[in-house]
Amino acid sequence: MAFLHTPYDGSKQPFSVGLEPVGETEWLETDKAFWPQLARKQELLASSRETVFRAREDTGEAQREVLDLVLANLRNRPDVYPGWSGGRPVLRDRDGKTVFAGSPDEPALVTASRFIQEDLVLMRKSEAGYFLAAACLCFPSSWSLADKFGQSMHGIHEHVPDFNAGRMGQVVARIFQNLQTGQLLARYNWSIYDTPELHHPKPKSLSPQILDGSLASLGALFIRVERQTLRRLPGSGDILFTIKIHHDPIFQLQRDPRGAALAGSLREQLLGLSADQLSYKGLTPFRDALAGALSRMAETGSEAIA
Template sequence: MTRQPSPPFHHTPYDGTSQPFTVGLKPIGEEGWLEPDPLLAKHLREKNRLFSEHLETVFRAEVDTTPAQQEVLDLVKENLSRFHQETHRVGDDAVEIAETGERVVLSGSPPLMTAARLVQEDLVLMRPGPDGYRLAAAALCFPSSWSLAEKFGQSMTGIHDNVPGFNGSRMGMMVARIFDNLKAGQFLERFNWSIYPDGELHHPLPKQIRVKIDDGALAQLFLRVERQTLRRLPGSGDILFTIKIHHDPLAALEAQEGRAGLAEGLRTQLLALDADQLAYKGLVATRDDLARALEKISLGKP
């Protein structure tokens, strides 16, 4: 079965439905927790490569997290079996990826890694402790400018120490309360967007975007949207944080239905970023050129 590439701009949080550097969590149904799409096989191939060639970079786990990891694997299997039979054939001992016929054996590897080899989402296990929730285990193949090695074992404060307006702010306190009060059976979703100079999925290093509009700014850049979800594991009480990457060439916006509104929404959010937020997103040198290019799209100019 040959599946067509997923359409670009599947999620568009910059259209006004979300705001950058805010909590922005919204409830979703269990059927929408995982999000396999036509790029499933491609993303899983890249995950398998990273697990094979760069294991310590993309997987870490505290020694006592194995039961919680198994809980994650069981929940992923259950969800795929109930809601995603078109893409996954779930058996007792293995799961077959329908498009490729590849069988992922369900034993013999850390359960969190096995779960991550079934889905496009990265899987991060947050465990409560004296300093709040900390990163206790993760299969993180597609980070957006952060390193699992640096953040592993850190609390929410440490993980977000470079995020403008998080620590010591209302946003940080709200996230802490949400983590404390999240109940098993609840599913929450939020989005982030960023801009990158290439279409690579694995981006552990910080970046700075430097292009000029007369160099064809849009043709060089990719719009990266993170879809994040939260759910509490009913057994361990840990929180599972998932991250799904959508990575689209920004030039494709020019042919997108509703492009004027999307371009204006992204331009508006770009121009609203303060200096610290621009630096965090790596857009200090590019924001104005990019805003002008987006304005042309929004006005229908060549």
């Protein structure tokens, strides 16, 4: 097994914008977690709709733009979406049972989100800057849509180190201002969790058991990588964020051909975080123990974790 995205490999710096261009065919991703993630979305939309979906009433047209873009992209992926009805894919599980076929009665952003692993967030321009106008967010990484809905970029990133006080917020504002229709950009970040659950609307709190620093302690941890893309919608001018979660057990690094090197580079990035950055990632009391365990993983190469 090889990890698809490894922003901790030394090629990117944590807490940096790090945008890079991607093509339309790479905009949306499908991986081994396709069916489990779509099933989890269906559960959350059925049981916790107000938690995972919020939208201003005047975003209907922009939501339909998003749905049209998603459907156009999926049309070119018959290996994943072979069956269509009424202009929308019909998702069937491995037993042939229909899981979802689209619905004209729900918000377009919700429908679009049901077909793909990515979450979808709409940012709209105002005199005070861009603000969160709509989102279908099933897999947040320790933030609440209810808390952030309607907030500006400044408010959304209030607790992100150096975003508002440093250059990062200024760089993002310029990117938003200058982003052209047709441009498609991506960026990545990483975090560490101790549960396989994807839905994390509350602040992260790792289990104290990882403090022993043993190699075996990594067996309970997951590397969570967010792949974010952004593009400007051609009609509304809103900016669409997609957020794809890759949530893999750390021990599987040892099955990656680059595993030892990746464990070492993750350790270096961990040790290079400032106090504020460590606190934001919820890793302050765990840094040294994690660094020690990652060092042992780098040294043992392909040996299995006990």
